Amino acid sequence: MIRNLIRKAHTCNDILENFSPLSSETDRVYKIFTNAVNGLLYPENGEYLSTFGECSSYYALQGIKKRMQAHPVGAKILQEKPRIRTPYVDFNKLRALSPNTFGKQYIDHMDSLNLVPDERPLVKHIGDLDLAYIFQRYKEIHDFLHLLLSKEISVYEEIEVKIYEFQQLELASTALASLVGPLRLSLWEKIELLRNGAPKMISLANKGKFCMNVHYEAHFEQDMEEFKKWFFSP
Structure with missing residues (x-):
């Protein structure tokens, strides 16, 4: 299986180097349980939620893969496996783009929050490279x-x-x-989330583009407002 993964590696060598497959179904269930509990106890540590996601999302990832394969852009992403990290994206070039562009506003957003794309944890427990890549891609587009x-x-x-x-x-x-x-929210925040926040997010998710079928890198030089209008359109 490792040989097959290496032949398909492309831009995923770092994932392969980090590869640590689960030894059994019992190991998978154990990691799901322990990381769910630790994620609840220590929510500031994103590693727990990330590992929980890897170990618990096999069937969801299969569904995402099918949706990507059925879409021309999604299929291209699966084939080329682009990454949002060094050296695949030149972040200094993004800083030199016009202020109105998606790429410039993305890197300004990251810089303002002292976030570094390369610090996203790498997937390591998902043995199928396509599924591992999909989960890694999901993590890398989260900031977008x-x-x-x-x-x-x-x-x-x-x-x-x-x-x-x-x-x-x-x-x-x-x-x-x-x-x-x-x-973890206050009572007022809970009410606001139920009344406005959650319904709005669900509505946007339902009417907009499927986020895994968007080649964000191809839109870096596009006007941000034009990109947002397209992204949230049916």
């Missing part, structure tokens, strides 16, 4: 969704983004964050 949805990284806004992601992707990790995350 924050920007397109005009959301910062507060607990409330992170939950809104997770609701959007769950509505489109049905990943277990997004479900856990959407259901458990609100426990």
Whole structure:
């Protein structure tokens, strides 16, 4: 199996180097349980939620793969496996783009929050390279969704983004964050989420483009408002 993965590697050598397959179904269930519990106890540590997502999302990832294969852009992404990290994206070139462009506003958003794309944890427990890539791609476009949805990284806004992601992707990790995350909110924030935040995210997710079938890199030089209008259109 490893030989097959290496032949298909393309831009996924770092994932292969990080590859740590689960030894059994018992191991998978154990990791799902322990990382779910630790994710609840230590929500500031994203590694727990990431591992929980890897170990619990096999069937959801299969569904995402089918949707990508059936779409011309999604199929191209699966074939080429583009990445949102060094050296595949020149972030300094994004900083030199016009202020109105998607790429410039993305890197300004990241810089303002002191976020570094290369620091996203690598997938390591998913043995199928296509599925591993899909989960890695999902993690790497997460910041794009924050920007397109005009959301910062507060607990409330992170939950809104997770609701959007769950509505489109049905990943277990997004479900856990959407259901458990609100426990950390104030009563007023919970009411606001139920009345406005969640319904708006669900509506946007239902009417907009399927986020995994968008080649974001091809839109870096596009006007941000034009891109957002297209992204959230049927």
